[in-house]
Amino acid sequence: MVHLKQPQLSGLGRNPAASLDVLVRLSAHEAGRHGLTLHRGQLPDAVVEALLTHGGRDSAVLLYGNRVSPAMRRRIAGHPDPAIRDAHADFVRTMVERGVPMSIEDLVEAYGRPPAELAAGSDLKLRVMVAQTWRERPIVVQLALLTDPDPEVRAAATQAKDSGVPPEYYERCLADPAIRANVACHIPLTFDQFDRLLATGDQTVLHAVAGNPHLTADMVSRLQDSADPSVRVAVAYSRHVTPETRDRLLALVEAEDATGSDEAALALHWSPYEPSWLRDAPLAERLTYIDCPHAVFRRILAASRDLPEAAWQTLDEDPDVSVRRTAAHRPDTAPEVLLRLIRAHGERSHVRPLLVDHPNFPRKELRDLVDERNPRVRILALKDPELPVAQLRRFGDCEDSFMRAGVARHPNVSADLLERLLVDPEPRVAEDAAANPVLPRAWMDRIITEAGL
Incomplete structure (x- = not known):
């Protein structure tokens, strides 16, 4: 986060070339x-000492x-001021109290x-936090958390997808209202357990059961007539339904979405469900979904790495951009496919690695993006480290x-361009300019001196 009042000083603080x-x-x-x-990196001892002082x-x-270095950790641990000595520990304890x-x-x-x-301590909130964050806990600890007297702890212990519930504890966990839904979404269920879970009438439990990957065909059939749009979507993504049933169920939810149903919109566009079973299906079975009318199936297929060339050609022309993007992350994607995607749709900055960082991306073409109309595409020209200054000036204006x-x-x-950006009215721009390692040392001294430091 940029420091709004003094962005230059803030930028200097993260400048890797600062002395x-x-x-x-x-x-x-x-x-x-x-x-x-x-x-970035470990702070020098002298800087740590100055930070403690000021x-x-x-x-x-x-x-x-x-x-910090081991020496400075010892220095802080033995600091005469308890406010400094205990600062990090007090912060962590406060965060635990706040969840x-x-x-x-x-x-x-x-x-x-x-x-x-x-x-095993007496602090409830601490036990909850340990159950949430200690993923590699031994089974003896997990069993103690599963039988903890407080439901919050038991719920935290079963939040993870692979929560480590042993088979002999299935029945006990399914009978516990605090963790029933957490467990029902991922363990193999008997038909009797399935029936009892549906009989609870709890929507959270129903949604958990609907997404369970171990459901049998009979169980899935029982859920097909649910009035709940999320359940319909989950059933539609099951391996046990026919294409006709899948189309019918999704069409029902789409129709409800069209009439303004919030539940249907959530089920269609924000669903936690997906046909994850398709990832592990034999190649021949996966390929039968290449023309599936539902993009989620084609997207999972596109995440494969063993498809024949003809399949990749089809996926590279898929009408859904998310499918094309997924396919483009394969190791041998053709340069022209990557470039075409970038020109048409830019990048998704939250997805790594970026397409422009793909080994096959034609990086010599980056500077040609400077004339693209879409600024989200045009900015990718800046990935070229040798972009001419004339083009940088255009972007700077x-x-x-x-x-x-x-x-x-x-x-x-x-x-001269960097000097102008140092005083840009937008704080983020000024801070980034001050953080650029090419900033001359004399300018760093000037900025600090002008700030009275």
């Missing part, structure tokens, strides 16, 4: 300390683990006890601040 002297001086200013919290407890909260997830490593460090002891910020981060930015 030790610059970092130490920055620690005397709030904005500089803000940037230092984002500085930032006190607020800085000490973030000085732990690999952020904010913390890693098991943080919990062990803050409470000074091994995980098994934390899981762009109305969209995200384009100017991209120029501010670019390794080929000219000195």
Whole structure:
């Protein structure tokens, strides 16, 4: 997050080329300390000492683990001021009280006890947190959590998809209202258990059962006439229904969505269900879904890595862009396929790796994107580290601040353009300019001096 009032100081704090002297001086200013919290890698001891001096407890909260050297960890642990000495531990305890997830490593460090002891302690909220975050717990600990007297702990212990419930505990867990739904969504069910779960009348339990991948054909058949749109979608994605039944069930939900049903809209567009079983199906069976009218099946097929060339050609021309994107992440995607996708739709920044980072992407074509009308496509030209300064100037004059910020981060930015971006009215742009490692050392000194540091 950018420091709105002093973005240049904040940017300098995370600049990987900033000297030790610059970092130490920055620690005397709030904005500089803000940037230092984002500085990559271990902070030098002198910087940590300066942060403790100027930032006190607020800085000490973030000085732990690999952020600081072993020597400075010992220095903080023995600090005469308890506010600094206990800053990180107090922060973790506060987060536990508020139910904010913390890693098991943080919990062990803050409470000074091994995980098994934390899981068996008297603090309810701490037991809940351990159950949520200690994924690799031994079975003896898991069994203790499954039989914990508090339902919150039992629920936390069964939240994960692979919650480690042994078969001999299935019946007990399915009878427990606190964890029934958590368990019913992933363990093999007998028909008697299936019947009893439906008889509860609990919608959460119904949704859990509907998405259970181990349902038999008879169980799926029992769910086909459900009035619940989410259940219909789950059944439609089952391996046990015919294409005709699948089409009918999804058409019903689509019709309800068209009439304004929120439940139907959620079931269609935000459903947690998918035909995950298709991933492990034999190749011949998977290929029968290449022309399936429902994109989710084609998308899962496109995530395969063993399809014949003819299938890839079909998927590369799929009418649904999400299917084409998924197929494009295969190792041998043709350069022209990647470029065509980028030109038409840009990137999805939250999906890694990016298509422009694919080994086969024709990176020499990146600079040709500077003339694209869509700014979300045009900005990808900045992935070319040698983009000419003339093109960078065009982007630097762009109305969209995200384009100017991209120029501010670019390794080929000219000195005069970088200097202009340092005073950009958009704080994020100015901060990115100050964080650029090509920023001259003399400019760093000037920024700090002008700030009175």
